[in-house]
Amino acid sequence: MATNTLTADSKAPVRDVKRVQFGILSPDELRRASVTEGGIKYPETMEGGKPKLNGLNDPRQGTVDRNSRCMTCAGTMTECPGHFGHVELAKPVYHIGFLTKTIKILRCVCFYCSKMLIDTGGSNVKNIISKTKLHPRKRLASIYDLCKGKKLCEGGDEFDKENQGENGEDKKKGHGGCGRYQPKIRRTGLELTAEWKDVNEESQEKKMVLTAERVHEIFKRISEDEIIVLGLSPKFSRPDWMLITVLPVPPLSVRPAVVMGGTAKNQNGAAAHIIAENVKLLQYHVSTFVDNDIPGLPKAVQKSGRPLKAVKARLKGKEGRVRGNLMGKRVDFSARTVITPDPNLRIDQVGVPRSIAQNMTFPEIVTPFNLEKLQELVSRGDSQYPGAKYIIRDNGDRIDLRYHPKASDLHLEVGYKVERHMQDDDVIIFNRQPTLHKMSMMGHKAKILPWSTFRLNLSCTTPYNADFDGDEMNLHLPQSMEARAEILQLAMSPRMIITPQSNRPVMGIVQDTLTAVRKMTKRDVFLTKEEMMNLLMFLPKWDGRIPIPAVLKPTPLWTGKQLFSLIIPGRVNCIRVHSTHPDDEDSGPYKWISPGDTKVLVEDGELLSGIVCKKSLGASAGSILHIVALEMGHEEAGLFYGHIQTVVNNWLLLEGHSIGIGDCIADQDTYINIRRAIRKARADVFEVIEKAHNDELEPTPGNSLRQTFENQVNRILNDARDKTGSLAQKSLSAFNNFNAMVVSGAKGSKINISQVIACVGQQNVEGKRIPFGFRHRTLPHFIKDDYGAESRGFVENSYLAGLNPTEFFFHAMGGREGLIDTAVKTAETGYIQRRLIKAMESLSVRYDGTVRNQVEQVIQLRYGEDGLDATHVEFQSIPTIKPSQPIFEKKFKFDPTNERQLRNVLSEEVIKDLAGDTKAIEELEAEWRQLCDDRTGMREVRTSYPAVPVVGGLCDTFMIVKGEDRISKQANDNATMLMKCLVRSVLCAKKVVEEHRLTSEAFEWLVGEIETKFQQAQAHPGEMVGALAAQSLGEPATQMTLNTFHYAGVSAKNVTLGVPRLKEIINISKKPKTPSLTVFLQGQAARDAEKAKDVLCKxxxxxxxxxxxxxxxxxxxxxxxxxxxxxxxxxxxxxxxxxxxxxxxxxxxxxxxxxxxxxxxxxxxxxxxxxxxxxxxxxxxxxxxxxxxxxxxxxxxxxxxxxxxxxxxxxxxxx
Structure with a gap:
């Protein structure tokens, strides 16, 4: 095959890998692979200023200076990959990596004759071999289990007769062993010792140190058949190769930099001692070269006393070569600085300091279209912004504009590359650690701004989990058009608005914008013409038309709701409620008007009623933001965030919002009531203590006396906190700024208000009141055995009043626990998430719709069993499940004979046609039967459904799994069951005609729309759903508190929750901490407490x-x-x-x-x-x-x- 030009400069041809064979390098192979012929013999590295041949820095192994070339491949320092050499060791030494395996094999073979200690022809050995055909490693473990109890090398037949039945079993025909007793092999540090309990000759030593040389001899004598029985291979991994006779010497380029300490010793005495001592030293240095963390051995150190970094340490673990330098690297073209907020940026923008933009470059290829622009940047050079840093000519020459005397004289040609400064609208990746889910790395567009911090839109803080108290973030500038295109299509922040984790928006409106939007959409907010005009100027999508004002006389006034309606894009519809919406209002007499303006109604893009708050504009499913993202697409949704912020924030400049001490102060009567409530609580606690002292306290069922006492005291103190809190909240006016923030959902909760104004409440450590730290008391300031409220951590002061010294101390104790918890939790959940990612990182949706891993194993036939992308899934209720039979009939049964009712919705002609059309009536009856089936089916969750005539066509298009075989059909039914039920119940004839009043054209459009949406919602092939699933589990786990404490309640109710429980589930622990069963009883036991108790006892x-x-x-x-x-x-x-x-x-x-x-x-x-x-x-x-x-x-x-x-x-x- 031709050499691949994309790889590094290497002369080696590129070939396909056919298969991989693992094994141990044999001494012969090491010698053949070595470039130092005859081995390295001299300890010196240099001779006459040059690397010495056959020395430690042999020039054939590669070069470490820029001027010389490698003697083996003639490459320069950058081209030569380095070549291995070898050292011929005078005596074999143990390989630290194989030492445990060496011991195992020694225990399996005879010390004297190297035969196996068990009969290799025996049935159990054959059984092991057949079972472990593909797992030789397991074979060694099984054979070792058989051999480890043997104390004798079984001899011939005559030997067997003497030893018959020694272990209570008859020996079979021997396998020709030497019949000698075997030693017990032990390891201490790097030495092996052999110890005999019984010996064959009296003169024999009972204990000896096993040299590597002796072990090498034993291993060399093992026959090839027995090597296979041991799970090794005579061709690729002989046991004698596990000892080092030839030491491979790594090339200079990868060698740990070692300054050898002086190891010379004054050795006198017999030559044998010197040799033994030197072999020991050789063993030590060879082992610490591979692994310098051997337990029980001193670490090898340099002259400075710093331990050597061994080969193992360089490869292993998070900081090692694989995880630290290959799986993840430090990169160029990245920047990091502090983040600050900027509501005037869109959510897909990031404000970048000019100093960073001037230092980061993007390589732009010169084309006829951008030649002039780039020529101008080049002439400005690196010192001015915007400029350029380098020109790369088409022959590969790089010109540095910083040092070029006349940059303006350089002429660009088409095909050159110009590394220009970062400019507005360059695509970048923005990231905040810890990167817990994919929304922690999103694509943005740069906006170059003055000053030195990154500026970020406030809505983007939620996915990054960022705040502006000093957080820093990282920016990466992609270096090619392909990378840009990928980010634009996959990772831009508007595309990430909806998270597949919980199919809801991950960004909402926050902070001042949310507070303002709630103020702005109240009924009594009006804007004059000047204000309205000014605010509309901040709305880029405004078409120049102002709606008719809500009030015309005496002067035109527009409401805040009208202004908000102009911001809403498109014709979206949404029904939500305000945070203060009363639960009973929807069924009360005023459901049509909403007295408190708490029913939010957006129809056709107009806000008709309701105060908008976090429930409508927060990161929650079904919010206006969610609907805009689903209906209008991500680009519109991204702009919507920006429009709300710019317009509403500018409106807030007119209205104003601030908070001060005045908002923390309640009226005098409230304070009197609060003090009274706390006094009463104190007295009640005292009363309970008195009862306990006088032995009048009755323990509650399932609790000890002490638990009962603690429960009662806790209840009294919590009631006191809640009561004082509600008193404080009632005293606040509607204009209180604390209240404004809580009601809008921007910051804080009712508990925060009550702690500021009324009372901080009980402080807990490990879910209980503050324990006695000194003898019989919490602090030296209290009397012994004081179980009262104050001494056990009840803080009766408010934050406004300030805490007294003991309260402050207890409060700090409670706070510290939270901090420790967070620190521990982060490490725990981080590791859980890493394990999840590693287990699932290769799972993806394939083009046939299945979910598979890297070895093509099918994990799911369809992603999530329904084949839908979680970002398109919405929460819908199926209206047929809940109602009672009469209401169900009234709502869903279309009765073609009831002419009076039909006249309200249909014309006379249609009614006549319908009465004479038996087919239509049959279809309506079939539909009613189907609805009834759906209803019972959903209640029983059944899986097979015949088609429905009316919307059957639509339901038939819901194909997730194509195929006519039984499994495909069943999979498709499972996947589409819910969707079909929903469509059939919402589009049944009665609803279409009477409630929705749809014409045939509207109905067809609706059906088409549903079909399109369903097709769009299917999971995309290539989606890496494994990593997504792991992140969706890991990210909320990090937000979970580590240990969920309970008040000392009924002991049987104590269950493991939070992160410890998650760990149990993921590890599938055999012994859960608090195993529990929830059993739903039937028949008599369900109603009779005594019978239920009987079942429990059984x-x-x-x-x-x-x-x-x-x-x-x-x-x-x-x-x-x-x-x-x-x-x-x-x-x-x-x-x-x-x-x-x-x-x-x-x-x-x-x-x-x-x-x-x-x-x-x-x-x-x-x-x-x-x-x-x-x-x-x-x-x-x-x-x-x-x-x-x-x-x-x-x-x-x-x-x-x-x-x-x-x-x-x-x-x-x-x-």
């Missing part, structure tokens, strides 16, 4: 521990005269007629006292428990018990000795 797993009060062990040698006086009575009864040999009983007694309350709760009897114990242990235990009505429930358990054992022996056994 279902719940009960252990002896759960019903035990206390246990004790006694030495009670005479079973009939016990040392425990209170048991004597029932012991006597028992031993009147013993049914066993009393002499066999052990003198040791286990006495268990049971908890009567728990026994009664579980409906257990003493007999049942004794039976269970006897069933488990049979004749080995003697169990006696007293009556269920006795004062204490006692079980007495003794061990029974076997007949052969005496009492005296038994004492020792029992102890």
């Amino acid at each position: 279902l719940e797993h009960t252990t002896l521990r759960k019903v035990t009060a206390n246990t004790a062990i006694y030495f009670d040698p005479d079973p009939q005269n016990t040392v425990i006086n209170e048991d004597q009575e029932f012991v006597n009864v028992y031993y009147e007629m013993p049914d066993f040999d009393v002499s066999r009983i052990s003198p040791w007694l286990l006495r268990i006292e049971l908890d009567r309350k728990r026994m009664t709760d579980k409906k257990l009897t003493m007999e049942q428990i004794a039976e269970k114990i006897t069933a488990g242990f049979g004749e080995d235990l003697n169990v006696i018990f007293n009556d269920d009505n006795a004062e204490k429930l006692v079980l007495r358990i003794r061990i029974m000795n076997n007949d052969g054992e005496k009492m005296g022996d038994d004492e020792e056994v029992s102890v």
